[in-house]
Amino acid sequence: MTADIAQHLAAIQAEMAARTDRGQVADYIPQLAAVDTAQFGLSVVLADGTQHSTGDSAVPFSIQSISKVFGLAIALGRLGDQLWTRVRREPSGLAFNSILQLESEDGIPRNPFINAGAIVTTDAALARRAPREYLAELLTFVRTAAGDEDIHIDRAVAKSETETGHRNFALAHFLKAEGNLTNAPELVLGAYFHQCAIAMTVDQLARAGRFLAGFQRLIAPERTRRINALMLTCGHYDGSGEFAFRVGLPGKSGVGGGILAIAPGRASIAVWSPGLNAQGNSQLGTEALEMLARRTGWSIFG
Numbered sequence: 001m002t003a004d005i006a007q008h009l010a011a012i013q014a015e016m017a018a019r020t021d022r023g024q025v026a027d028y029i030p031q032l033a034a035v036d037t038a039q040f041g042l043s044v045v046l047a048d049g050t051q052h053s054t055g056d057s058a059v060p061f062s063i064q065s066i067s068k069v070f071g072l073a074i075a076l077g078r079l080g081d082q083l084w085t086r087v088r089r090e091p092s093g094l095a096f097n098s099i100l101q102l103e104s105e106d107g108i109p110r111n112p113f114i115n116a117g118a119i120v121t122t123d124a125a126l127a128r129r130a131p132r133e134y135l136a137e138l139l140t141f142v143r144t145a146a147g148d149e150d151i152h153i154d155r156a157v158a159k160s161e162t163e164t165g166h167r168n169f170a171l172a173h174f175l176k177a178e179g180n181l182t183n184a185p186e187l188v189l190g191a192y193f194h195q196c197a198i199a200m201t202v203d204q205l206a207r208a209g210r211f212l213a214g215f216q217r218l219i220a221p222e223r224t225r226r227i228n229a230l231m232l233t234c235g236h237y238d239g240s241g242e243f244a245f246r247v248g249l250p251g252k253s254g255v256g257g258g259i260l261a262i263a264p265g266r267a268s269i270a271v272w273s274p275g276l277n278a279q280g281n282s283q284l285g286t287e288a289l290e291m292l293a294r295r296t297g298w299s300i301f302g
């Protein structure tokens with residue numbers, strides 16, 4: 001298997017390097033608009049503990065919405081199933097930053113991975129703590145999961161989004177008006193923008209996903225099962241169906257161009273390429289995962 005994986009990664013890397021249509025960077029966050037789309041990195045951790053990487057696997061990138069997975073794990077740890085009174089578990093079929101459903105559905109977001117749902121989840125994870133304390137817990141969680149202390153928040157990215165994140169301010173204020181935010185919108189968004197600004201390499205991110213693959217016990221197994229279910233159904237927003245169809249694995253994307261994908265019991269996979277498709281998910285990242293799933297037979301659908 002180890003030899004096979006190295007061959008698969010080399011083939012995928014070669015194919016991705018040749019691609020000319022590499023998608024568009026997320027330019028609504030100025031700091032992300034400057035990232036070079038020529039970059040590509042892929043890393044896989046197997047059940048035997050070995051790690052296999054190719055390309056720019058040691059270059060840190062902004063994990064953005066992938067952080068929602070770790071934030072959800074913390075919120076569930078603090079609130080348990082009570083969280084589900086404030087956020088649902090259904091795909092939205094709309095863009096990650098859409099405000100459309102929020103009014104007709106009384107301020108209860110469809111799921112914890114769209115922005116509205118992640119803002120509520122962050123509010124819940126904050127509980128009665130200062131954002132600094134929540135972010136410290138989040139970083140400790142991610143560092144423990146990755147087995148690496150060298151993981152930090154990129155403050156320039158957080159600042160950049162704080163200055164331009166008007167849609168998120170709109171979502172947070174609407175949630176507050178509907179009574180689904182305990183803390184002040186500015187406070188919750190401060191925590192949310194900093195959480196999104198965590199920078200990691202695919203090497204680190206693949207290791208941080210081990211608890212979701214069942215290789216490391218950080219949270220209860222029934223919680224990892226549920227987080228994986230939400231990643232499969234909601235992790236790519238209005239591209240979730242397409243991702244399940246093409247890749248067949250629970251996955252969570254971020255507008256920094258990263259994707260964390262889980263083959264339960266088999267592998268934790270992280271891929272990064274900054275160019276995005278129309279749904280805001282990494283274009284080459286998706287293609288690389290599709291190739292990997294086809295070559296390994298890791299699709300959870302057989």
Ligand code: GLN
Nearest residue numbers: 064065096115196254255
């Ligand atoms: N910080 C980003 C936002 O709120 C995260 C979005 C994403 O990665 N899809 O817009």
